[in-house]
Amino acid sequence: MAGGLTYTAVESTALSTAEYYGKALCELGDEHPEVVALTADLGKSTKIGMFGDAHPERYFNVGIAEQGMFSMAAGFAKAGCVPFVSTFSVFAALRAADQVHADICYQNANVKIIATHGGTSFGQAGSTHHAICDIAVERSFPNMTVIVPADGMETVNAVRAAYETPGPFYIRINRGFDRVVYDSSDYGFEVGKAITMREGTDITVIACGSTVFQACQAADFLGNADGLKVRVLNVHTIKPIDKEAVLKAVMDTRRVIVAEDHTIIGGLGAVVAEIIAEAGKGCAFRRLGLQDKFAPIGLHEDIMSILGIDSNGIIETVRDVMKMDFELDDNWDDEV
Amino acid sequence: MALTKQEWLALEEKANELRNLCLDTTHWAGSGHIGGGLSVMDMLTILYYRHLNIDPANPTWEDRDRFILSKGHAGIAWAPVLVSKGFNDPEQLKTFNLTNSKMGIHLDAAKVVGVDASTGSLGHGLPIALGSALAARVLGKDYWTYCIMGDGECDEGEIWEAAMAAAHFGATNLIAFVDRNKCMIDGPTEEVMKLEPFADKWRAFGFHVIEVDGQNINELDDAIEYAKTKAAGKPVLILANTIKGAGIAHIEGDYRWHYGAMDEASYKKGKDSLAQYYQARVARAEKEGK
Ligand SMILES: Cc1ncc(C[n+]2csc(CCOP(=O)(O)OP(=O)(O)O)c2C)c(N)n1
Numbered sequence: 001m002a003g004g005l006t007y008t009a010v011e012s013t014a015l016s017t018a019e020y021y022g023k024a025l026c027e028l029g030d031e032h033p034e035v036v037a038l039t040a041d042l043g044k045s046t047k048i049g050m051f052g053d054a055h056p057e058r059y060f061n062v063g064i065a066e067q068g069m070f071s072m073a074a075g076f077a078k079a080g081c082v083p084f085v086s087t088f089s090v091f092a093a094l095r096a097a098d099q100v101h102a103d104i105c106y107q108n109a110n111v112k113i114i115a116t117h118g119g120t121s122f123g124q125a126g127s128t129h130h131a132i133c134d135i136a137v138e139r140s141f142p143n144m145t146v147i148v149p150a151d152g153m154e155t156v157n158a159v160r161a162a163y164e165t166p167g168p169f170y171i172r173i174n175r176g177f178d179r180v181v182y183d184s185s186d187y188g189f190e191v192g193k194a195i196t197m198r199e200g201t202d203i204t205v206i207a208c209g210s211t212v213f214q215a216c217q218a219a220d221f222l223g224n225a226d227g228l229k230v231r232v233l234n235v236h237t238i239k240p241i242d243k244e245a246v247l248k249a250v251m252d253t254r255r256v257i258v259a260e261d262h263t264i265i266g267g268l269g270a271v272v273a274e275i276i277a278e279a280g281k282g283c284a285f286r287r288l289g290l291q292d293k294f295a296p297i298g299l300h301e302d303i304m305s306i307l308g309i310d311s312n313g314i315i316e317t318v319r320d321v322m323k324m325d326f327e328l329d330d331n332w333d334d335e336v
Numbered sequence: 337m338a339l340t341k342q343e344w345l346a347l348e349e350k351a352n353e354l355r356n357l358c359l360d361t362t363h364w365a366g367s368g369h370i371g372g373g374l375s376v377m378d379m380l381t382i383l384y385y386r387h388l389n390i391d392p393a394n395p396t397w398e399d400r401d402r403f404i405l406s407k408g409h410a411g412i413a414w415a416p417v418l419v420s421k422g423f424n425d426p427e428q429l430k431t432f433n434l435t436n437s438k439m440g441i442h443l444d445a446a447k448v449v450g451v452d453a454s455t456g457s458l459g460h461g462l463p464i465a466l467g468s469a470l471a472a473r474v475l476g477k478d479y480w481t482y483c484i485m486g487d488g489e490c491d492e493g494e495i496w497e498a499a500m501a502a503a504h505f506g507a508t509n510l511i512a513f514v515d516r517n518k519c520m521i522d523g524p525t526e527e528v529m530k531l532e533p534f535a536d537k538w539r540a541f542g543f544h545v546i547e548v549d550g551q552n553i554n555e556l557d558d559a560i561e562y563a564k565t566k567a568a569g570k571p572v573l574i575l576a577n578t579i580k581g582a583g584i585a586h587i588e589g590d591y592r593w594h595y596g597a598m599d600e601a602s603y604k605k606g607k608d609s610l611a612q613y614y615q616a617r618v619a620r621a622e623k624e625g626k
Binding site for chain 1: 408433434435436437438439440441442444454455456457458459488489491492493520521522528529
């Protein structure tokens with residue numbers, strides 16, 4: 001990434017994903033005096049407080065008042081600051097949805113929302129704290145860029161890209177530690193460009209955030225055990241989506257599974273479904289995630305297993321989809 | 337009617353049992369919101385063991401008093417109460433927070449018996465309680481609605497929207513509490529976001545405010561009695577001055593104990609501290625009780 005440090009794997013085991021964010025934001029703050037930070041009594045939890053320690057005069061903890069905070073951020077942006085705003089994903093996306101919609105997106109304000117405790121990563125806190133539809137909400141707002149990084153390294157890249165790209169960003173990261181997907185931040189991250197994690201021709205698993213690691217693990221296992229060539233795409237940017245990569249996967253593998261820590265309604269699975277439907281290309285297709293239900297209470301990894309979005313669940317679904325009698329047909333024209 | 341010394345002592349015994357269960361649950365779960373759990377325990381005790389007109393055998397009885405824990409993260413204190421009252425199986429405390437458990441950090445009304453509202457998203461409880469209070473009027477019922485908020489929670493605009501509406505609609509059957517432990521997650525309330533002059537704010541919004549020592553069961557009882565009988569014409573706010581982590585010396589008043597892990601050593605320390613605290617509380621009741 002331009003300007004930034006390259007992070008390495010040594011750090012990745014020691015830092016939570018949010019700590020990566022905090023570090024990256026501190027560096028942006030050092031470099032750019034117009035960067036400000038806002039939070040709602042979650043400075044410690046979201047790690048935006050690290051910026052507060054480094055730049056107290058540019059740090060605004062507004063108390064537990066998310067709605068006003070996002071409107072304030074719009075005001076900061078209109079005056080020329082670049083506000084980074086952090087709270088839990090569920091409150092950023094839902095509590096303050098109107099403020100983000102009207103004050104930030106409608107007015108194309110240059111506000112960077114770094115929302116933590118994404119998906120079911122705050123599992124034990126239950127449904128008031130699970131962000132199961134934030135991607136659906138945020139991607140429906142015009143002007144909003146939506147990114148779901150797979151781990152700490154990708155978070156650093158996303159945060160720096162958010163600074164460098166004008167306009168509103170919603171970046172969703174998890175609580176705690178993510179499984180390490182990238183051992184360096186230097187792997188060619190680009191907003192809107194999916195990353196092929198595994199090449200494959202039999203089936204494609206499309207993932208974002210915590211399911212990227214799981215999909216890779218599933219692909220490796222299926223390669224060894226079943227001799228399957230499973231393509232894995234890390235679609236870190238939900239909007240603007242990498243249509244080309246999705247369509248290529250459809251064409252090349254004709255079998256597509258999407259796994260995400262989110263409801264299947266409106267999330268990455270829905271984005272991919274929309275692309276497939278509009279292209280008029282048939283393929284075997286499954287969406288893994290919350291099936292229009294609230295998640296149970298529990299540890300994140302347990303919930304992922306219950307939802308079938310961990311590697312076991314993905315393996316099972318891949319095998320299931322491979323069993324489908326799907327006619328091999330290179331002629332797409334008749335299917336439009 | 338004021339508490340007799342005997343009643344006060346009996347409530348102290350109950351509160352002590354519940355504080356211990358709260359600590360046990362935190363220990364079983366490995367961690368929990370013990371700070372704000374302990375500060376609110378005396379309020380829960382006086383409500384559940386003296387005032388709430390509820391029936392554990394008939395938890396959805398339509399004439400029951402309603403109770404909304406607006407600071408839903410204090411589920412670790414509320415769950416022991418709901419268990420002690422007989423609403424739920426005590427064994428559930430041992431699986432608190434475990435995967436697929438009925439009880440997690442914030443109690444879910446669909447899974448835990450006796451919970452009137454699933455809270456956890458701060459700010460929602462007071463307006464829910466207001467709806468419940470106004471519904472009693474519409475339905476011709478005479479139940480009371482009680483609500484406990486956190487002080488940090490009162491940063492939320494939604495609280496003040498509801499406060500304004502409670503006065504506007506004359507919700508005199510609503511008794512709200514603030515657990516004024518002066519701490520939130522990121523620090524002391526007055527450092528993170530100033531609330532003072534806090535009582536004046538509630539008064540300006542149309543509430544009758546009663547300020548008490550929230551770790552004094554007798555004072556809490558007097559305030560509730562007053563609210564039910566003498567504060568006619570206004571919704572009531574009982575501003576309970578409390579101590580975050582009350583009863584466990586090594587965490588008392590320390591905002592960093594909003595959420596904490598209780599390993600074996602600090603659990604043992606906590607148990608000893610609670611025992612000493614109980615002795616002091618009994619001595620006070622013996623001395624001041626009538
Ligand atoms: C809308 C919302 N924003 C943020 C949070 C995260 N959160 C949980 S508890 C808490 C602090 C609460 O402080 P206070 O109300 O004073 O509670 P207490 O100190 O009594 O535990 C915060 C910010 C939340 N649960 N809901």
